[in-house]
Amino acid sequence: DQQVKQNSPSLSVQEGRISILNCDYTNSMFDYFLWYKKYPAEGPTFLISISSIKDKNEDGRFTVFLNKSAKHLSLHIVPSQPGDSAVYFCAASGQGAQKLVFGQGTRLTINP
Amino acid sequence: GAGVSQSPSNKVTEKGKDVELRCDPISGHTALYWYRQSLGQGLEFLIYFQGNSAPDKSGLPSDRFSAERTGGSVSTLTIQRTQQEDSAVYLCASSLYSRVDRGKNIQYFGAGTRLSVL
Numbered sequence: 001d002q003q004v005k006q007n008s009p010s011l012s013v014q015e016g017r018i019s020i021l022n023c024d025y026t027n028s029m030f031d032y033f034l035w036y037k038k039y040p041a042e043g044p045t046f047l048i049s050i051s052s053i054k055d056k057n058e059d060g061r062f063t064v065f066l067n068k069s070a071k072h073l074s075l076h077i078v079p080s081q082p083g084d085s086a087v088y089f090c091a092a093s094g095q096g097a098q099k100l101v102f103g104q105g106t107r108l109t110i111n112p
Numbered sequence: 113g114a115g116v117s118q119s120p121s122n123k124v125t126e127k128g129k130d131v132e133l134r135c136d137p138i139s140g141h142t143a144l145y146w147y148r149q150s151l152g153q154g155l156e157f158l159i160y161f162q163g164n165s166a167p168d169k170s171g172l173p174s175d176r177f178s179a180e181r182t183g184g185s186v187s188t189l190t191i192q193r194t195q196q197e198d199s200a201v202y203l204c205a206s207s208l209y210s211r212v213d214r215g216k217n218i219q220y221f222g223a224g225t226r227l228s229v230l
Binding site: 004006032034036041042043044045046049051089091093097098099100101102103104105 | 116143145147152153154155156157160162168170171203205207209214215217218219220221222223224
C-alpha cells in the first residue's frame with residue numbers, strides 16, 4: 001500500500017529552465033508534507049515543507065504547491081542549476097505521528 | 113560534529129550473523145528515527161524514539177529487528193540472524209520535538225550504513 005507516490009522515476013531538465021517534480025498521496029489524514037534531496041552516498045537533506053493549511057510555500061528558488069482536493073503536491077525549482085541534480089523524495093506525516101512516509105524518489109538531472 | 117553520525121558506513125556480513133548499527137543524533141534532539149532504503153525504493157520507517165516515551169516500533173519488519181536508545185542519546189539498531197533481504201541502507205534521523213510547531217520536527221539524516229548480507 002503505497003501511500004505516497006512519485007510516478008516519475010527520472011526527470012531531465014536544461015539548466016536555467018524550471019524543474020517540476022510531482023507527488024501524489026492517498027491518506028487524507030496527512031497534514032504535513034516535506035521534500036528532501038539526496039546525493040549519492042549521503043543522507044537525505046531537508047529542502048522545504050508545507051502544512052496542509054497552506055497551498056504554497058516558497059524558499060528562494062524552491063516553491064512547493066499543495067492541492068489538497070487532488071491529494072497532490074509539486075516542487076518547482078526555478079532556475080534549475082547543475083547542483084540540483086540529485087534524487088528528490090516527497091514525504092508526508094499526519095495523525096499526530098512523527099514518522100514520515102516517503103515516496104520512491106525522482107532522479108533529477110540538470111543538463112548544461 | 114554537528115550532524116547525525118552513523119557507524120559503520122558499510123557492513124558486510126554472512127547470512128545468519130547478528131549485526132549492530134549505531135547512531136549518534138544531533139545534540140539536543142529528543143526524537144530519533146530509524147529508516148531503511150532498499151535498492152530502488154523509498155525510505156521505509158522502522159522505529160521512532162521520543163524522550164522517555166515508549167518507542168513506536170510499528171515499522172519493524174520482524175522480531176529479528178530491535179533497537180534501543182541509551183541515555184536519551186545514542187541508539188543501536190540490532191538485526192539478529194540476518195537474511196539477504198535485510199540488505200539495504202539503514203538511515204538514522206533526529207529532530208527536535210514540538211506538538212504545536214511542526215517546523216521544529218524537521219528530521220535531519222545521517223549518511224547511513226550500507227548493509228550487505230551475503
